[in-house]
Amino acid sequence: MIGLIDSVMSAIGAKLGMAADPLKLVLTLVLSYPFCAVLKRLPDGNKVYKQIFCVAVSGFYLLGIFSLKYGLRTLMISSLGTYAIAKYMKSTLMPWAAFVFVMGHLTISHIGRYKHPESDGVVDITGAQMVLVMKLTAFAWNVHDGRRPVAELSKIQIDRALTTLPPLFDFLTYVFFFPSLLIGPSFDYAEFSRWLDLSMFDPEQKVTAKRHKKSKRKIPRSGRVAFRKALQGFFWIALFVYLGSVFQTSYIFSPEYLHHSFLFRIFYLWPLGFTYRLKYYGAWSLAEGACILCGLSYNGIDAKSGKRSWDRVKNIDWYKFESGQNTYTLLEAWNMNTNKWLKTYVYLRVTPRGKKPGFRSTLLTFLTSALWHGVSPGYYLTFMTGAFMQSCGRSIRRYIRPFFLTADQAGPGPYKKYYDAVTYVCTQLVFGYAVQPFMILTFRESIKAWRGVYFYIHIALFSMTFLFSRREFRKFVESKLAARNTAASKLSQLRYDIERARAKKLQSELEQLDDGSSPSLGIPDHDFDQVQTEIKEEMQLDLAVLKNDLDQFRRRATAATRTDTDRKQ
Numbered sequence: 356m357i358g359l360i361d362s363v364m365s366a367i368g369a370k371l372g373m374a375a376d377p378l379k380l381v382l383t384l385v386l387s388y389p390f391c392a393v394l395k396r397l398p399d400g401n402k403v404y405k406q407i408f409c410v411a412v413s414g415f416y417l418l419g420i421f422s423l424k425y426g427l428r429t430l431m432i433s434s435l436g437t438y439a440i441a442k443y444m445k446s447t448l449m450p451w452a453a454f455v456f457v458m459g460h461l462t463i464s465h466i467g468r469y470k471h472p473e474s475d476g477v478v479d480i481t482g483a484q485m486v487l488v489m490k491l492t493a494f495a496w497n498v499h500d501g502r503r504p505v506a507e508l509s510k511i512q513i514d515r516a517l518t519t520l521p522p523l524f525d526f527l528t529y530v531f532f533f534p535s536l537l538i539g540p541s542f543d544y545a546e547f548s549r550w551l552d553l554s555m556f557d558p559e560q561k562v563t564a565k566r567h568k569k570s571k572r573k574i575p576r577s578g579r580v581a582f583r584k585a586l587q588g589f590f591w592i593a594l595f596v597y598l599g600s601v602f603q604t605s606y607i608f609s610p611e612y613l614h615h616s617f618l619f620r621i622f623y624l625w626p627l628g629f630t631y632r633l634k635y636y637g638a639w640s641l642a643e644g645a646c647i648l649c650g651l652s653y654n655g656i657d658a659k660s661g662k663r664s665w666d667r668v669k670n671i672d673w674y675k676f677e678s679g680q681n682t683y684t685l686l687e688a689w690n691m692n693t694n695k696w697l698k699t700y701v702y703l704r705v706t707p708r709g710k711k712p713g714f715r716s717t718l719l720t721f722l723t724s725a726l727w728h729g730v731s732p733g734y735y736l737t738f739m740t741g742a743f744m745q746s747c748g749r750s751i752r753r754y755i756r757p758f759f760l761t762a763d764q765a766g767p768g769p770y771k772k773y774y775d776a777v778t779y780v781c782t783q784l785v786f787g788y789a790v791q792p793f794m795i796l797t798f799r800e801s802i803k804a805w806r807g808v809y810f811y812i813h814i815a816l817f818s819m820t821f822l823f824s825r826r827e828f829r830k831f832v833e834s835k836l837a838a839r840n841t842a843a844s845k846l847s848q849l850r851y852d853i854e855r856a857r858a859k860k861l862q863s864e865l866e867q868l869d870d871g872s873s874p875s876l877g878i879p880d881h882d883f884d885q886v887q888t889e890i891k892e893e894m895q896l897d898l899a900v901l902k903n904d905l906d907q908f909r910r911r912a913t914a915a916t917r918t919d920t921d922r923k924q
Contacts, residue, residue, distance in 0.1 A: 360420055371596060376421075376478040377634075380537060381592065383416050384638065387534045387645035388585065394649050395574045402551050406528040413531035417483075426480030429464065430487055433457050434530045437491040441498045442520055450704075453495035457488045458726065465729040482537055485727060487530065489541035489696045494526075496700050497544060511699065515545045525551070534645035538638050540668040540692040542651070550651045574650035580665050584644030588637045591673075595633035602630045604794055607804050621808050624787035629677070631794050635690070639670040668692060680778040682741075682748035685786060697724055718742045733792035733801050740789045743816045750823040751778075754832045762839055788812040 364375040364382065371378075390412050397404040417423045417430075433456075440453045464481045493515075500508055500516035508516065521529075521544065529547045549555035553573045604627065606612050612620065646652045647665045654664040675688035686694060702720040706712045718739075725738035759774040760767060788808065792801035805813070822828055 372600075373596075374477070379420055380478050380638070381641070383420060383537060384588075384641040384645065387412075387642070388581070388648060391534055391581075391645050391649035392578075396572070399553055399573055405551065406524060409528050409533055410531045412533040413536050416533060416536060421478060423480050426483065429460070429480050429484060430530065433460050433484065433487055433491060434527065436460075437495060438523065438526055441495050445502075447499070450492070450495040450499045454492050457491045458723075461485065461488050462726065462730065469730050478537075481729075486535065486537070486539045486541055488727060489539075489693065490530065490544075493541070493696060493700055494529075494544050496704070515543045517544065521548065532651075534649060534651070535642060535668070538642055540639070540642060540646065540670040541696060542668050542692065546667065547651070550653075555653055556650070575653065575663060577647050577650065577653070577663075577665060581644045581648035584640055584647060588640030588644060591633050591637035591640060595630065595637060598626070598630040598633065602627045604631075604791075607791075607807055608800070613807060617808065621784055621788070621811065624791060624808070625783055626787075628787040628790045628794075631790070632676075636671055636673050639690075643668060643670055678779070679782055680775055681752065681782055682744045682785070683752075685782065686741075686745065693724075693727075714742075714746055717745055721745075728793075729796075731796040732798035733794070733796035736792035736798070736801050737789055740813070740816070743820060744785060744789060747816055747819045747823070750819065754823065754829065754836075757836055758839075785812055 360379060360382070361375060364378040368375045368378050390408075394405060394408055397408060414427070417427050436456055437453050440449060440456060444452060446452075461481070461484050464479075464484055468479060468481055494517075497515045497517045498520060500512045501518040503516075505513060525548070526544075528551070529544050532547065535541065546555075556573045556575065602623075607620075607623070607627070612623070615623075643652065646668050652665045652667045652669070654667040656662065657664050670690060670692050672688040672691065676685055679685040679688060697720050701723050702712060702716050705719050706716045721738040721742040722735075725734040728734045728738075756774070757764060758768075759771045788805070789812065791804045792798075795801045795804060
């Protein structure tokens, strides 16, 4: 089987100019669709069938397609080691011990791959181990949260906490869930457990019961949604193959590239980074489609539309990323489940209780992300730069963006569209620059790529970091904002007083109409009644509009007060 698959994939790869292993990875993603179609149709009443099926398919991927016997051993060591730590270590340091254990084990694998650069383009176990690290560290924290008082937990911690340790076979099924085994997405054990025992689909059963429909199976149909996601994945892969021959990393080291203008060079890095992202778009879309087909992506029924949501394990929002106007938006849209893991189990966990996360938490999170990706210097160059990007982006949103909003911060100002255009271009250029070491990996070549554009992003980031760190500058900006808001508040207060006086006058006139004291001015009684009714209706309408305007003023004033308070804090 392995020999046949290798020969077929090698022949296809030779025609496409690709290595065989990436094509075998795509093969596993495609095979997951028919396997998931079988998985969701196994008996609902006995989860053992699903567990055996999941573990068997994962074994076929690891041993029958990639021949990763050592890889299977690696995954078992990390999994059983974490399970033992969670079971026998009762200390509050348990999740940190599990974190050090699995991250250390992953680092050993990364070092082994780094020592053999000839393995580039070959699929080894590190990809699956990276996904497993997210699962296992989250699992350890979930067990730890299950031992803590509920009053100390956040809403998401309560939802994911495990008050009892799950059976070992259930845990191994979670580890070897084949649709996400090799490239993700990652998810917490509580979500997987609800899929396995079908409690995830209880909202669906309530809706179908109300509609008097009988459903043979608890897992709802999702074939069309999964098929559309698969088509999307194939589109990204095809686009990657095409653009990969047009935009290549090797070109930025050529004399021809360096002879181009500075403007050309910085803008060339934008589509170069986009081309590199396409393979992730394709692979993640295919993996997400498989999770949709088996039902794991089910996320309840949207209250507004009444339609099913299939975004529980969504890993990429390509439109949001490619149209993002700031670092925060791009990071939230890229590798979303990894970002959730970093935020929930690193960023917030390294922050002391009762304190707000700061630059220290941001830097440690980015360093963890770099270590998780590997030991190549390029990862650390990219992620350390990313920490400064996010810190500067936060400062810009706090001190610069408010000038382009209305004084009450409730809506866009007249120049907001220009601000959006500039921040969009700048954000995309910054990411095109920052991800080059992530693509190149080696230190010398990464520095050479940045030197080709004169380190212009680093100069800008360090300058902004220095500027925003100066207390005098922050006070100057805050004083300008306060003066702007004060002037606007005075004008709004004047308008408010005028509108309130009009409302009182209208209310008084309405009361006069109601008590019948208004003179008829010679108009016959029946005609006067009709005119009086029409006048009253118009006055009531005007009064309602005025009251609505006053309510909106109060809400805007409250929002502005909160914004100003947050800024001072």
